[in-house]
Amino acid sequence: MSAPTPSPVTIRDVAQAAGVHVSTVSRALSPDKRSLISEEVLHVVEEAARRLGYRPNRAASALRTGRTHTIGVLVPDITNPVFPPILQGIEASAAARGYFVFVTNVMDPTLARPVVERMLAQQVDGLVMAIAMRDDPLIGYLQKAGMHTVLVNRADESGRLPAVVSDDRLAMKLAVDHLVAAGHRRIAHLAGPQNVPTGVARRQGVEQALRDRGLELACVAECESYSREAGRLAMAQLLAQNERPEAVVCCNDLVALGAYDLLRAQGLRVPQDISITGHNDMPLVDMVDPPLTTIRLPHRELGWRAAEMLFDEIEGKSLSASTVVLRPELVVRESTRRIS
Structure with a gap:
């Protein structure tokens, strides 16, 4: 006869092990509220959570807060070396805030709308998009759907969405x-x-x-x-x-x-x-x-800035659809020469 499956560790179990109130554990394990807790208590709670193998119930959290703490990222060609450092920047920003990142490769522009619809169905809190075309109807669709969206490496020429680009x-x-x-x-x-x-x-x-x-x-x-x-x-x-x-x-x-x-x-x-x-x-x-x-x-900074702008949108801190323009620099090597 097989052994019974152990019950999942709850937030109450962590609170009891840490010797604090359940609400304290909730704040300590929330990226948005952990700043309200002292470093000493944070250490105690996190140590108890690790020891017990506690895993947050994201579905329950989403029901309470209306957020899934996930964002979607859409790139046009993951094999293009431009995009890995952009993704690194996005993921660094997301990790610091306790967010998980879904990355989708959209090589065929006709698939962009179905992919975005799938992202919306997954209830992501926002999108970072590197796939915007000129006069892209997808931008109007996202605005109508009320989805927080920031463009990266490509700007919306009509200025409807915030963007982070190089000059x-x-x-x-x-x-x-x-x-x-x-x-x-x-x-x-x-x-x-x-x-x-x-x-x-x-x-x-x-x-x-x-x-x-x-x-x-x-x-x-x-x-x-x-x-x-x-x-x-x-x-x-x-x-x-x-x-x-x-x-x-x-x-x-x-x-x-x-x-x-x-x-x-x-x-x-x-x-x-x-x-x-x-x-x-x-x-x-x-x-x-x-x-x-x-x-x-500055590809990594492009991604990081785009994610930071998205989180400002999600948290209601952004006031307008601004475009951040980062400065490029020339690197001279041997494929050019001086002629007389």
Whole structure:
């Protein structure tokens, strides 16, 4: 005959073991209220909870407070090296507040609405989204549903939702200014998808930076996605246009690596024949041949700031749908050269 299943440890059991009132345990184990308890009592309660193997009943807590202490995060491509550090920042903020994070990979934009509906059904307290498209109807749906939502790495051009982004236009200005200072005049652009806010902003940034220098964009090819293969295809299109450029500003590092692939296949050298710049400073681009000149972004801070803004929304501390813009920096390596 099997032994009876032991009853789950309750908050009353922890209170008895710690020698304190049940309400004290409740506050000590609540991320929102633990600041009301002294460090000494917190230690006693947490030690008792660990010793007894106490696990909070999240379902019961959600019924009492109306919160599940979970948030959802939607990213467009988890294999893109940009997103792991963003997720690390989100998770660091969430862990400090006792929240659990659900992460979903949404590569197909048509699946975004069903995924969000599933998140709502799970009663998440809020969402951090890195998948917003231009004029995205999903934003209106989330507003109508009353779901706390913060965008990260992409901003809503209409300003309906708060967002944390890097300054895409400044990033492209840094790249263009570097190339112009190195003597380049025929500068081309491998642009990101134009249905994505970052793709549009970076293209506009390149064009404006060139105008500021009295130059025009030599040529442009649009990438279908932020991927290495898309960069290879776009670079082939670019080289088929008119006179070969002296330098190419790429919308991201993966696209730049695709450009490397195509140039190498055609017997062209970087930077001797064409200088190349990227964007993101993803891991290992300092180890490719040649090491990539690129734009470094504070990815972890992007995620952390976005999560902090979301928790302010959840706690009723946010007053408006503001956009936080973080500053990028240029990292010069060996994929660009000075020409006479």
